[in-house]
Amino acid sequence: MNDSKGMTASNKAILVAAFLLLAGAIGFAAWRDASSTPNAPAESPDAPPSDQLAALEARTRSEPGSADAWTALGAARFDLSDFTGATAAYEKAVAISPQSSGLWSALGEARVMASERDPMPAAALTAFEKAIALDAKDPRARYFLAVKKDVGGDHKGAIDDWFALLADTPQGAPWEADLRRTIEQVGKIHSIDVADRLARTQARPLAADEMPVAARAIPGPSRADMEAASQLPKGQQDAMIQGMVDGLEAKLKANPGDVDRWIMLMRSRMTLGETAKAAQALSDGMAANPGAATRLKAQAQLLGVPGA
Template identity: 30%
Template sequence: MLIWIIFAVMTGAAVLSVLWPLGRRQPPIFADTAGAASLYRAQVAEIERDLGRRLIGAAEAEAAKAEAARRLLRAAEVEAAPAGDSEPSLRRRRAASAIALSCVPLLALLVYGAYGSPSMPDQPLAARLKSDAAGQDFAIALARIEAHLAANPNDGKGWSVLAPVYLRQGRFEDAAKAFAAAIRLDGPTAERHAARGEALILAAGGVVTAGAREALAEAVKLDPANPRARFFLAIGQEQDGKIPEAIASLQALLAGAPADAPWRGPVAARLESLQGPADSAAAAIAKLPAQDQSAAIRGMVDSLAARLGEGGGTLAEWSRLIRSQSVLADRPAALKSLATARERLAADPDALAALAALAGELGLQEASR
C-alpha cells in the first residue's frame, strides 16, 4: 500500500507543477506605467523652463509639448487597460486545472486496471533472470548464430549447428535449407542427408516427397545402416501402397537395431500398425495366381478410393491413393483423386502444397490444372 501512496504523491506533484502557473493571475504587461507618466510630465515642465529661458523658440516648445502630450495619452491608455487576466478567464483556467489534476491519475488507473496486471506479484529482476536464464541464453545464442550466418553465409560449420536447432523448433523449411547449405559447404554426410529428408517430409505434412526420397537415398548410399533414412524410406513405400515391402523394411530395421536404441519404439509401433490386416491381405494375394494378383491389388486400391470418396481422409491416405493409382497406370483415377483431395483439404495450405509437390513428382501437375 505504501508504494501506491508514494506513486499518488509523485503523480500529484508532477501534475501540480505543470498546472500551477495556469491558476495564477498574469502580471500586467507594463508594470511601471505610473512612473512613465511622471517622467512625461517632468518633460513638459522642462519644456516650459527652457521656453522661459529662451533656450528654445515658441514653435519648438509647442511641438515638444504636443509630443509629450501624445506620450502621456498612450501611458494613460495603458494604465486604463486591465492588468493581466480577467476574472472569468482566471476561473476557467483554474477549473481546467482542477479537472486535469483529478482526471489524469484516474484515467491512468483505469487503463492500468484494464490492460495491466495489478494482481501479479512483484518479482525482482534477479529472480526473473534466474528463472528464465536457460531460455534467454538459448535465444541469445540462436540470435548470434543467425547474425553470424547472415554476415558469413559460406560458413558451413555454422549451418551444421543451426540446422538441427531449426528442426527441433519445428521450422522445417528453414531446417531443410540449413541442412542443404551445410551439405554444400561443409561436405555431405549420411546424417545430414537423412535429417534433410526428414525436414522435407515434415514440411510437406508427412508426405515423402521426391526431394525427400532423393536425400534419403543419398544417406543410404553413404551409410546403408542409417536408421533415420531407412525408416522414412519405409514410410515412402507405405505411401506408395507397397505395404508388404514397407513391413519387410521395418522388420529388417528392427532386426539390426541395438536393444537400447531410442528409436526402436516408434519403428515397432509403425510396424504393428501395418501388420495384421496387411499381413492377411498380403498372404491372401500371394496365394492367388499371378494373373489374379494384379486384380486383387486393384481391388484394394479401389476399396481405399471408395472409402475416401465417402468423406474425410488424411493427407497421407490421399497421397497413398494417388500414388497407387499412378503405379497401376490409372491416370484418370489419379487425377480425379487429386482433385478431390484438393477440395477436401482446401483449408490446409500445407496439405495443398504437399499435393502440388506430389502432382509434380507423378507428372499430374499440368494435367490437373
C-alpha cells in the first residue's frame, strides 16, 4: 500500500476492529472495556507505571541477553500506547529468541500500531509471515494476515480467513467474541452477508490441556469477579481486585509447584491488562516448574501472553 494516500475510513474501521479483536489476546480485556479510558495503562498498587517501566528498562540493562526481559519491556510499553518503544523492545527479543512465533506476531502487531498511515507496513507483514512460518496456527498472525487481504480489497478472502480462524478457536478463548464481532463489522462495511455462517459456526471443543478447563476450577478472580468489581466505586474496585490477586500470589509463594495457579495468575493479569506481569508470571511459573514448561507455554499462548 502506498502510505502517501493515508488510510481510508474503511481501513481505519478495520484497524479499530483489529485492536478490539486482539484485546483479549494482548490484555485490553473486559476490565479496560468497562473503563472510560481504554488505552490508559493498567494501574498498579505497588508503583506508578513510570516506576514499573524504569524497573523493566533497568532489567534489560542488567540482562541484555534475556528475551524475557525485552518481552516484558515490550508488553509494558505497548500497555502505555508507546508502540514505537514496544516495537524496539520486541525487536531485541526476537533477535535473541527468533524461534518464538508469539514474539514475531507481537512484534508485527506493535509495528502495525506504530504506523500512523499504512495499515499494514511491510515490516509488520514480514513479522507476521515469520510467525506463521514457525506456527501456522498463530492466531494473532492469522488475524492480521486476513487484515492484509481486507485492506488490499479482498474482503471476502479476509472474511473466509477469519472464519477459518474462528473454526480453530477453542471455546472460551479470549478473542472468540471479538473475532465474531469483527466478522460482523467487516461484513456490514462491505455488504457481505455473514449472519448464516456465523450462526452455523460452533466453537471448537476444548482439548484436555487447554486453559479454561483447569483455570475455571481454581479459586481466584474470574471475569465475573472483575465485572462485579467494575460496579463498585474506584477505591473499592482496586481493593477488591488487589485482594484477589494478592491471595492468588500468596498461594503461589507457599506452593510454587501449583501449575494451575500460575495459569490463573496469568489469566488474572491479562484480564487486568497487565500484559508485562502476565509475561513475568509465565517466566516465573516455568522457572519453578520446568517439567510443566510446555503446558504453561501452551496455556499462555491461548491467553495471548506476550512472548509465549
